[in-house]
Amino acid sequence: MDISKLNQTLIEEPIFRLKQAKRAVFVNLVDNWDQTTNFSKKLRDELNKNCPISIKAEFLKSIKSDSLKALITLSDGLKIETVLLSHGVGRNTICLSSQVGCAIGCSFCATGKRGFKRNLTAEEMIEQIILFARLLKKRNQRVNNVVFMGMGEPFLNYDNVLKTIKILNNKDYFNIGARHISISTIGIIDGIKKLATQSLQINLAISLHAPNNNLRAQIIPINKQYPLDKIINAINYYINKTNRRVMIEYVMIKDFNDSVEQARQLIELLKQISKPLYFVNLIFCNSITEFKPSEKDKIKQFREILVKQKIETTLRYSFGQDIQAACGQLIGS
Numbered sequence: 663m664d665i666s667k668l669n670q671t672l673i674e675e676p677i678f679r680l681k682q683a684k685r686a687v688f689v690n691l692v693d694n695w696d697q698t699t700n701f702s703k704k705l706r707d708e709l710n711k712n713c714p715i716s717i718k719a720e721f722l723k724s725i726k727s728d729s730l731k732a733l734i735t736l737s738d739g740l741k742i743e744t745v746l747l748s749h750g751v752g753r754n755t756i757c758l759s760s761q762v763g764c765a766i767g768c769s770f771c772a773t774g775k776r777g778f779k780r781n782l783t784a785e786e787m788i789e790q791i792i793l794f795a796r797l798l799k800k801r802n803q804r805v806n807n808v809v810f811m812g813m814g815e816p817f818l819n820y821d822n823v824l825k826t827i828k829i830l831n832n833k834d835y836f837n838i839g840a841r842h843i844s845i846s847t848i849g850i851i852d853g854i855k856k857l858a859t860q861s862l863q864i865n866l867a868i869s870l871h872a873p874n875n876n877l878r879a880q881i882i883p884i885n886k887q888y889p890l891d892k893i894i895n896a897i898n899y900y901i902n903k904t905n906r907r908v909m910i911e912y913v914m915i916k917d918f919n920d921s922v923e924q925a926r927q928l929i930e931l932l933k934q935i936s937k938p939l940y941f942v943n944l945i946f947c948n949s950i951t952e953f954k955p956s957e958k959d960k961i962k963q964f965r966e967i968l969v970k971q972k973i974e975t976t977l978r979y980s981f982g983q984d985i986q987a988a989c990g991q992l993i994g995s
């Protein structure tokens with residue numbers, strides 16, 4: 663799919679034609695311009711030639727959960743992965759990729775090990791939504807939630823991610839409420855601060871994954887540039903500006919960051935957040951690298967220590983591990 667030349671192709675058409683074309687792709691979810699029978703044959707042919715809307719993708723379905731992973735081949739041949747998580751009746755979340763690969767190189771993450779190729783355009787991010795929206799339409803369902811937690815660091819592709827969110831949020835197109843859209847960042851300070859100034863009610867998740875800098879630097883190389891004190895300052899800035907809750911993500915890695923002492927260190931760190939507008943999400947580590955998931959008892963104990971200090975703490979057991987579609991497993995192959 664490549665709709666980057668849509669404006670150019672429709673330049674000599676009346677202005678309303680562009681809106682009609684976008685509605686055909688984003689709302690009616692057509693997968694060939696021939697289905698836009700209100701357009702002339704000549705225009706449909708031109709659109710099919712300049713702005714193809716078929717999507718080249720392969721699917722992998724989880725047998726253990728309602729997860730479906732897609733491997734999309736982009737117009738330049740590069741590949742990205744995106745995941746549909748269906749929970750309950752008609753609740754569908756898409757885990758979107760924002761980059762081909764990732765430059766951050768976190769050592770527990772398969773995407774990071776693959777290296778960075780390029781940023782995705784807004785159209786390429788929307789393509790991931792359209793792919794699953796077309797499938798869901800057949801079940802009379804729609805995409806309800808979008809999380810930028812797939813391949814890449816969204817704040818290193820800030821402008822395109824924001825452009826994508828505005829299209830998703832647009833009532834004339836996908837009409838996905840801002841509160842149903844989340845960005846997860848490894849802690850890119852500039853991105854957190856920039857987002858704080860937007861009047862968008864989207865959710866922000868920040869990956870700490872360790873309670874002190876020594877430990878964090880061992881798994882997240884960019885911790886040297888963005889250490890924990892700077893991240894806490896950015897969280898305070900964000901919360902003070904927006905009055906919105908932040909999700910603190912913490913991946914539970916066996917014998918690395920899951921001890922009682924480390925839970926206490928995390929509590930001390932979180933005390934530096936100026937308002938209690940946060941909660942902790944403990945994430946089950948998916949063992950695709952040398953890091954192994956914490957024992958369930960250890961996770962339970964870690965959680966209880968936080969909860970005793972009145973820190974709201976949720977657990978995320980990953981879906982789609984069997985198809986390598988869970989957190990940190992997307993690799994694009």
Ligand code: SF4
Nearest residue numbers: 764767768771774814
């Ligand atoms: Fe990049 Fe996120 Fe993976 Fe780190 S965890 S390498 S930021 S995709």
